[in-house]
Amino acid sequence: HRLGSLEVGKDADIGIWDGYPLSVYSRCNTTLIEGEVYFQRRDAYGLSGSAVVQSKLQTDRDRRKQLVIPSAGIVAIVGADVYPVTGPMISGGVVLIRDGMVTAVGKNIAIPATATVVNANKMRLYPGFINASSSIGINDIEEEQVTRDLGEHGTFHPDLKALTAVNPASEHINITRAAGITTALVRMSPPGSLVIGTSGVIKLNGRTPETMTVPSYNILHVTFPEGASSLNSSITNIVKEEDAKKLRDNEAVARRKLREMFERATRYSQTGNDAAIGARDNAQWSAMLPFVSGKGFVAFDVNTERGIRDAIKFAQEFKLKPIIWGGAEAYKATDVLVKEQIPVIVAPPPGGCTGEYSTTNDYDPLDTYFVQGALLAKAGVKFCYGTFDSALAKLLPTRVGIACAYGLPYDRALKAITTDASEILGLSDTIHGLDTGKKANLIITNGDPLESTTDVLAEMIDGVPVKLDSRHTRLYEQFKPLLSSNPKGK
Numbered sequence: 001h002r003l004g005s006l007e008v009g010k011d012a013d014i015g016i017w018d019g020y021p022l023s024v025y026s027r028c029n030t031t032l033i034e035g036e037v038y039f040q041r042r043d044a045y046g047l048s049g050s051a052v053v054q055s056k057l058q059t060d061r062d063r064r065k066q067l068v069i070p071s072a073g074i075v076a077i078v079g080a081d082v083y084p085v086t087g088p089m090i091s092g093g094v095v096l097i098r099d100g101m102v103t104a105v106g107k108n109i110a111i112p113a114t115a116t117v118v119n120a121n122k123m124r125l126y127p128g129f130i131n132a133s134s135s136i137g138i139n140d141i142e143e144e145q146v147t148r149d150l151g152e153h154g155t156f157h158p159d160l161k162a163l164t165a166v167n168p169a170s171e172h173i174n175i176t177r178a179a180g181i182t183t184a185l186v187r188m189s190p191p192g193s194l195v196i197g198t199s200g201v202i203k204l205n206g207r208t209p210e211t212m213t214v215p216s217y218n219i220l221h222v223t224f225p226e227g228a229s230s231l232n233s234s235i236t237n238i239v240k241e242e243d244a245k246k247l248r249d250n251e252a253v254a255r256r257k258l259r260e261m262f263e264r265a266t267r268y269s270q271t272g273n274d275a276a277i278g279a280r281d282n283a284q285w286s287a288m289l290p291f292v293s294g295k296g297f298v299a300f301d302v303n304t305e306r307g308i309r310d311a312i313k314f315a316q317e318f319k320l321k322p323i324i325w326g327g328a329e330a331y332k333a334t335d336v337l338v339k340e341q342i343p344v345i346v347a348p349p350p351g352g353c354t355g356e357y358s359t360t361n362d363y364d365p366l367d368t369y370f371v372q373g374a375l376l377a378k379a380g381v382k383f384c385y386g387t388f389d390s391a392l393a394k395l396l397p398t399r400v401g402i403a404c405a406y407g408l409p410y411d412r413a414l415k416a417i418t419t420d421a422s423e424i425l426g427l428s429d430t431i432h433g434l435d436t437g438k439k440a441n442l443i444i445t446n447g448d449p450l451e452s453t454t455d456v457l458a459e460m461i462d463g464v465p466v467k468l469d470s471r472h473t474r475l476y477e478q479f480k481p482l483l484s485s486n487p488k489g490k
Contacts, residue, residue, distance in 0.1 A: 011035075018053055024401035024452055025054035044365035047374050047407025059453055067444055067458035069118055069465040074098050076111045079121035080444060085411075085418045086433040095125060097440050100463020105434050118458075120444055126414070127433045128182025128441035128461065129449075130421035132345050133325065133386025134393045136176060136184050137166035137202065137209075142391065151190025151197065156261055158220060159287040160197030162186045166209040172390045174470035177204040179394040180443040180456045183214060185386065185425055187221055187299075194258050196221040198287075199299070201425055203441075205461040214462075217426030218296040219323065220288075224314070225254035226307030262318050265292045297321045297426075299345070303328040304360070312336055323424065326388070328360055331372055334379035343424045344383040346372055348399035349406070367406055373416060374407035384421035401450030413450065439463040 002011045012035035019026035031039040069075060075097040082093035084105055094111065096104040111117065140147035149165040151157065166186060176184070187199035199219050206212035228248040265288035290296035298320045300311040308324055312333075315322035324330055324344040330337060337344060349370045359368045376383045385400055387393045400413050408416075422431050431441050440460040447454035459466050 018051075019405075020054055020057045022452075023054040023057050024398050024450060025052045025405045027051075027405050041366070044367055045371045045375060045407070047371055047378075050374065050407045050409055052401075052404040052410055054451070057451075057453055058447055065446070065455075065457060066468060067118060067120065067123075069458050069460060070116045071465050072099060074112050074115040075118060076109075076115040077118045077120050077125060077444070078111070079119055080123045080125040082125045082434070083127075083414065084434040085127055085414050086435070092121075093125070095434065095440075095442070097460075097463075100439055100460075102434055102436050102438055102440050104436060120458075122446075123457065124445045124447065124449070125434075126180070126443050126445065126449060127418045128431075128443055128459065129180050129397060129417045130384070130425070130427070130431070131176070131181050131184040131386055131393050131396050131417075132384045132421045132425060133347075133388050134176075134184045134186060135189065135388075135390045136172050136186055136204070136393050137168065137170045137390070138162060138186060138188065139390045140167065140170050140172065149188075151188035151193055153190070153192075155192065155194040155257065156284065157190075157193060157197045158195050158265075158291075159284050160188065161200065162188045162197065163200035163202065163209050163213055166200075166202060166212065168207055168209065168212060170390075171471045172393060173204050175472055176390075176393045177459065177461075177466060178456060178468045178470050178473070179397060180445065180449050180459065181393065181396055182441045182443070182459065182461045183427070183431055184393065185216075185219075187219075189301075189388075194223050194225075194254065195261055195288075196223065196301075201427060203461050205464065205466050214427060214430060218290055219299050219425075220291045220296060221299045221301060221325065222258070224300040224302040224307055224311040225251045225258065226302055226304050226310070227251045227254075259314075262288075262292060262320075265289075266318065269293055291320060292318060294319055294321055297323050299323040299325040301325045305329040305332040308333045309336060312340060312342065316340075327383075328369075328372070330381070330383075331375035331379070334376065334381050337376075337381045338379060341382070344376060344381055345386050345424065346376070346383055347388055348373070348385045348396065349402040350399075370402065370406040371408075373400075373403040373413070374409075377408060377412045377416075382420060382424065384416050384424050397450050398452050401448075401452075404450065410450075 003013060012032055014032040015028055016030040017026050017028055029041045077095045079092055082090040090107055093107055094109040096109055138149045183203055185199050185201050188196050199221055201214040201216040202212040203214050228251040265285055268285045269289050269292050291298050300322055302308050302311045303326045322342055327344045327346050330344045387396050400417055404410055404413050419433050422428050439462045442460050443456050444458040445454050445456050456468060
């Protein structure tokens, strides 16, 4: 008698949206409770003009339909709207594939008589998506320690390789693959470690870590100490001075340790030995050689503006090739990121618990986490997206869609999870949009893949068609008969 609809005599509990409220492309602009305005959004960053808005949501799709793509021979996928990302959308295009290799993409392409034609009329075709930071395959069940292999205890492990720990039978692989993600970078994240080890890129298809591995850049992951940097925010009002001093002291000690590690690695690279390095540690220091010599990239896990700027100075001092990893406040350091041409790998807008919506500083605008990508794109910073986990890796497309609602242009969003991610991770020779002469990594959908109601109908990884079943679809099929035989749920 009070809630649930807009009727005369009921409480004025109202939400005002700039689009269909169940679409990822919509934002709530105003909320009233019993007629009083409790929330009113302001465009703090001036990005509303470039926002994507969806006025309706398409829900009348056949959600169980899947296309069958042959695994060999010549295949012509015809009729789909093709989004090559490297160029404009091709309405009713043709993608020609021969033995898993893309041989032609366009509008009017001659189809060989021996080709198998796959009719994708009224569908869309995209390059497979890339999750540029995840723990897929090495972190299965968060609460079960035996299913997590995120690194080793200690502060210095440059010789550890994340790919050696990947479990090809992980349920997260199939679930993530069904969302249109064909490739993912896997990295470790042990607590307290300064030099973590190297990450690796996997295709989400294969029986062993070796068959899943994709050639890419060698990336060493480093935690850059920045504990005291949080004291720049209004949190200083509630932190005791002795606690603040402890944070500053701990940060200084950790930075000295990190500096000593790179100084010793540099000496080792120049002389082949170091009086302070025993034979037992040679494997570790040898693992540092590609990075202190500038041949491999060093990804600095750092989030605050001060921490980002200090990490860049550290990289310049040791002549490293840096990538900013995480970079929650990278939008505040775009000047140096653009000048030094340093790429950033960031998380898309929050997709999990409400705590993820908290801003770094109390005074930051509410939209801060949502507009990160739009601000980096506007400034000219090269960036891509990663979910930094395994369970929510499947949400990468829809979370990037939310960024579009907050000002990130649609074409730029697609690049951030395809071509730009490919370039930042060193995959351009193998995975780069729908380029001819490369293995087919593509998805076919029944709508916009960044929208939550869209399904992936077919997928190819490294030129091989893959199944889209998972634990989720198996449970769906298992319990669907119960719903059909008992529609009222009794």
